[in-house]
Amino acid sequence: MTDPATIHAYLSADYRVEGAPGFTLRIGAPCQALAALYARAGVDCCAFISACNPRGDASTAGLNGERQAAFARMLTARGLTFLQGEGRDPRGEWQAEPSYLVLGTLLEQARAIGRELDQNAIVWCGPDYLPSLVLLR
Numbered sequence: 001m002t003d004p005a006t007i008h009a010y011l012s013a014d015y016r017v018e019g020a021p022g023f024t025l026r027i028g029a030p031c032q033a034l035a036a037l038y039a040r041a042g043v044d045c046c047a048f049i050s051a052c053n054p055r056g057d058a059s060t061a062g063l064n065g066e067r068q069a070a071f072a073r074m075l076t077a078r079g080l081t082f083l084q085g086e087g088r089d090p091r092g093e094w095q096a097e098p099s100y101l102v103l104g105t106l107l108e109q110a111r112a113i114g115r116e117l118d119q120n121a122i123v124w125c126g127p128d129y130l131p132s133l134v135l136l137r
Contacts, residue, residue, distance in 0.1 A: 002120045002137050006056055009089065010121050010133050015048045017085040017101045025101075025123060025131040034129040041081060041103045044127040047110035048085060050099035054118035055137075068098045071117065075102060111136060 002010075015025035023033035025048060038044055051071035052064035059067075075082050082100040089096075102110070107124050114122040114136050125131045 002056070002135055006120065007133075007135070009094065012090065014088045014090050015085060015099070015123055015131065016088055017048075017083055019083050025125065027123065027131050027133050029131070030129045031125070031131060032129060034125055037103070038127075038129075043104035045104065045106060046125050047102045047105040047107075047113070048087070048099055048123035048125075048131070049102060049110065049114055049117065050087060050097050050119065051117045052097045052099075056120050064098065067117075068100075071100065075100065080105065107134070110134070 011027050013027075017023050017025065021033070023031060025031050025034075034046070037046075049071075051067035053059050054067075072082070081103045083103070085099045085101050087097040087099055102113070105113070105124075107126070110122055110124050111134060114134070120137050121133055121135045123131050124134050
């Protein structure tokens with residue numbers, strides 16, 4: 001089970017999506033930038049997922065880079081569209097974590113991917129553009 005301090009960190013984080021234009025997801029705050037992205041991509045949901053630091057155990061930048069590269073290959077092989085991003089601590093107490101915003105990912109599919117990557121949690125957004133934290137442990 002994920003400890004309360006870690007859950008608080010996840011809830012407080014900024015989930016930055018790169019692109020033109022880039023935007024930031026925050027748990028519990030509707031993100032209108034998703035409306036335009038959903039319309040362009042023809043989807044009504046997405047998930048923000050990282051392959052870095054499985055189970056919340058800090059890894060080296062090199063190992064996390066390898067995990068992210070393998071994750072990108074997996075998403076491509078599955079025919080999923082994704083954008084680069086990173087989870088950031090707004091206070092700067094922990095290092096930013098590379099992530100992907102995976103478009104058109106239903107909640108159960110997103111959970112399965114997060115579990116496959118041995119993650120504690122993911123962020124999922126539905127048609128209401130409201131990012132929510134989904135705990136996996």
